[in-house]
Amino acid sequence: MGGIISWCTLNPLKGNILGMIVQLKSQRDELEEYRICLINRIEETESCIKDYVTHGNRNQALLCLRKKALLVDQLSRIDSYLYQVLQVISDTELAQVNVDVYKHLKLGSELLSKLSKCMQMDDIESMLAVWQTCRENMEDTTCALNEHSSVVDNEALLEELEQLCRGDAVDIAKNLQVAPSSCTPNSETVNISQPATTIPLAPVDHPPDEPKMVAPLNSC
Incomplete structure (x- = not known):
């Protein structure tokens, strides 16, 4: 395991950088699987130690404790290797980005120099x-x-x-x-503004004048 890490860190990267990143990620996955396996084995060893102590088997319990110590030491080394692999992956990806940026900047500077010469x-x-x-x-x-x-x-x-x-x-x-149409009086009311019509009276028949009686004159 350490040989792979040293080869990745010391030897220069050759070939396709993306392929190298894929290999490092596959190695990371293997280390994570092995780490999970070690954790399960440590838990099983702890359960065995409890059983041996319960039944009074001190020798077997002591052997299980030594086995657990070895597994814990292995787990710490796996964690260290996994951290190094993750660091190499992040550094490689960052270096790839920096290389791309450098290429674009170099191309831009070359174009500017050519343009300045022409103008x-x-x-x-x-x-x-x-x-x-x-x-x-x-x-x-x-x-x-x-x-x-x-x-x-x-x-x-x-x-x-x-x-x-x-x-x-x-x-x-x-x-x-x-408004005026709504305020008109009913037909029963009398319009005061109009003058009252005079009703013609029928002619009254007066009786003929009676002949006046003339007193006779006294004869002298």
């Missing part, structure tokens, strides 16, 4: 000027769009307010038209 300082200044102009134009456009949107919103709000006012005016006019 002159005047070209760079002109590109920066164009970029600054584009940025200012974008800012002006954004400000104009924001102002236009605010104006449109205000106009829409004012139009909505006018529609509401018109609707209220129409409702008030309808209420005024409906």
